[in-house]
Amino acid sequence: MLVVAGTHGNERNAPWLLQHWRRHPPSLAAAGLSLELVLGNPAAYARNQRYLERDLNRCFQPAVLADLRVGGPELEQARRLLAQHGPRGGRPCTVVFDLHSTTSAMGNSLVLYGRRPADLALAAALQARLGLPIYLHEADDSQTGFLVERWPCGLVIEVGPVPQGVIQAPICRQTQLGLEAALAVLAEARLGRLRLPRQLVIHRHLGSLDLPRGEDGTPLACLHPQRQHRDWHPMLPGDPLFLDPAGRTLCYEPPAALAAAPAAAVVPVFVNEAAYGEKGIALSLTRREELDLQPSWGEALLALAAPLAPAGPL
């Protein structure tokens, strides 16, 4: 089991927990699992910056990782993490939890990348236990190379709102709660006691919206205050979305890509996340969907959990 904190160096809450867990291992209820606790981007953490040269959590494209002509501190760190704790690393791990925080009001939430069966089973069990909302990120060529994708099973625990560079006790508590629940689920799977719900509610990624911009790239409006801190709340065509400096409201119009069901509600996530401005993302749009659990999902998770058993008797 791999736990990564500080993949982004200015998200300080999980690294603060990590320091504590290392000093006082009993303070993390690891459910008997063997854990590797890793600071994701130590160089960026030391400078309290998200990254030095490129976003570490976009560096995990196999083709880029394999191309040793492409370097830089983050790519080297990605390769180092895989060499140490990747599924074929020196101290191999099968499951990874990547602990993030956000300036958006995401609450305590999970992010899945694609529909890998083991991820879906794990997320379903976690949702049944804690009620966390799940953002299913898929089919977006503009955002790829996420860390958890390079392990057989893994997800992001995303907690907010909290400013970059700030530690807040409730954010830490939610992060710890999410991780401990995930570890408890895996321990149950290892013991053959995993109970899965019949359904899973996900919010499927549809795409992202940027701020309206002028020809030179200057934003011509900011987020409407009625949208701020309203992650997970449905938005309908005509709802206030942006506000220009003259005080004019710009309303949500479904983008062309959503023309198939333009009148249906979308659910914004990562609303006004500080780090996404440079990516041209003011918010992402999702749709709420219920997925029926498939037997193969639980089987995939059980198959991964089995080798996690420690040497001792159960």
Added chain:
Amino acid sequence: MLVVAGTHGNERNAPWLLQHWRRHPPSLAAAGLSLELVLGNPAAYARNQRYLERDLNRCFQPAVLADLRVGGPELEQARRLLAQHGPRGGRPCTVVFDLHSTTSAMGNSLVLYGRRPADLALAAALQARLGLPIYLHEADDSQTGFLVERWPCGLVIEVGPVPQGVIQAPICRQTQLGLEAALAVLAEARLGRLRLPRQLVIHRHLGSLDLPRGEDGTPLACLHPQRQHRDWHPMLPGDPLFLDPAGRTLCYEPPAALAAAPAAAVVPVFVNEAAYGEKGIALSLTRREELDLQPSWGEALLALAAPLAPAGPL
């Protein structure tokens, strides 16, 4: 009149307003005053960082500015700002407003550096108009070299809470409201119509507290959640202040420097400001005091305001 936004490159709200004011001058009610609108640290703004090498808003010590052997992007920018808009610059300004935002819940507030008569008169008139709380920073050798100190009159408008790198419409609105009120006060002074209140309420800086730290500098506790977002709220000895990772509350004990009146309430400001972690400041302590307005204060402001008159008839 000089208006500076983005002295810290990751405080994005005032620069966003600045862009708008430049494109649409009527959108700032300048009360007939001639304004210079300046982006404080363009290089840091371009990288969405507080600063590149050193905090621009600690670079304005006269001895350091005068010592041309000391360089770097921020010191050079400080010298450039003074050469352009300092009281003896190419386009000289007499009064400066430096627009900041903070992750602390400071609301819409003013920061004064020392007790210059014109600053006190301006702040008093602003407080009478809008009710803003005032943080009077003085007598702290560990924090010096603030921008506004190099102009004959000037203050900081500080608005929060907002994460670094995030633009929020209410923060922009408060910033604009504060600046427009300040300009209206100066316009009244120029016309000889300045009305000052009889008293001014300030919160006088007493000192700052760091997080409890281990021998290697690692924080051993974070801010107590009951203190988060409680800027301007009194704190008494025994009140919860920090929380350690094991869940133990550490209570406020007056530092030795406050031994003269240890039982009196202190008023925290800049509570858990993201950028102050590196300065070893978890919060600053103040005491609320009422100051009687002195006739000399208003006279000092009037003397400065008079030359602001434009060439046209009044």
